[in-house]
Amino acid sequence: MKIGIDIGGSHIGVGLIEGSELKDTVDKFFSLEDRNDIENAILRNIDELVNQLLFKYNISLENIESIGVACPGTVTDGKITSWNLGLKNYNLKSKLIEKYNLNVTVRNDGKCAALMEKKYGAMKDFDDCVFVNIGTGIGGAAFLGGELLEPKRYSGFEFGHMTLVKDGIPCTCGKKGCFERYCSIKALKTRITKTLNIDSTDMSGQYLREHVMVEYHDRIQDDINEFIDYLRIGICNLIDIFEPEVVCFGGSFSYYEGHPVLEKLIKEINKAGTTFNEEKPKIVTAFFKNDAGIIGATI
Ligand SMILES: [Zn+2]
Structure with a gap:
């Protein structure tokens, strides 16, 4: 064990x-x-x-x-x-x-989490994969030809810290306008609770997804649409760079499988003119959901 x-x-x-x-x-x-x-x-x-x-x-x-x-x-x-x-x-x-x-x-x-999903989970049948972990922040990994890409210096693949907005929201990393300031689940929660003027301190991701987003759907439509827009831009950038066969979402975003937010995101990505090449990758969620990281840590 x-x-x-x-x-x-x-x-x-x-x-x-x-x-x-x-x-x-x-x-x-x-x-x-x-x-x-x-x-x-x-x-x-x-x-x-x-x-x-x-x-x-x-x-x-x-x-x-x-x-x-x-x-x-x-x-x-x-x-x-x-x-x-x-x-x-x-x-x-x-x-x-x-x-x-x-x-x-x-x-x-x-x-x-990416290693786990590649070896046993949602990416196991693909060689070229991009894994995007969306939770408190955004992280990830990429595989080309079945191999995990690993830089010599640092971890690399800091997807969450690629600049999405010039002079945008300040990030904990010291830069401004980072992807995760707009597209992490934390950012989504902050945006929605601010619009609704409710306390977000003890709100779980599940509560946000299953109650708040359903109950107040009309009032937070703009927030959700903007979240999807930014996420689509970031993901399409990654698709253009890595040209993966599959993009897999991990972290708490993996629980959005079948949720209107993820359905709409996939629809937006699949529209013409969002990526350099017309053929889009398959978009899936992590098989092991939030457990991918804890199990993957031991392989
Ligand atoms: Zn940053």
Whole structure:
């Protein structure tokens, strides 16, 4: 058995993984206090959640082969730099090895989810693929000829930080007008709750999707249309660059499978004149949904 750890912008999930299956998962949201002391909070929460799982299944660390961590941002030799989390060169890998004395890998979450979907999920039958993880931010990966593209310097594939709007909304990365400021689920939530003048602090993605977007549909139509427009531009840019056979959406956006927002986005992308070449790729959502990262961290 392996332990997969998914560090998100707002929470940590720890899962027990057997083969390519997620046996169980426990998670915890960051408190305000955690956010002020994020480095220690990450370790403390991981420790608590790992113990919880081991206790639940009555197993010890000896039953665990390795630990894999998926986290947002750039990972270099196990060191995380993540503007979303407020981390700079945080060596989580060495801290976890010190604590658990197990083999530890730490990788960018978008890459972990992409590897999982490529090996076992929605992209397994394709060679040229673009994976776009849309959640708190936007990350991703690309495969050409079945191989994951990996730059020598940094993680690369910072899709979320390509500039979409000149002098646009300031981003946590220091630039302005980044793709994720307009097209992450967080950006969509911010936009909608601002229009409706409601509190978004504790609103889950599911609540936003299944209640708010249905109930207030007429009042937020412009927000949704603008979200789709920007997303279409960003995705079509990626299609022109990589010419993939498939584009797969991961992160919380993967739950929009069959939702009018994703249906409309696909329709817009498929219109004539949106990409350089007329033939469009297939557009799918992650088979493992939000679990792709936590399982993928261990492969
Ligand atoms: Zn940015």
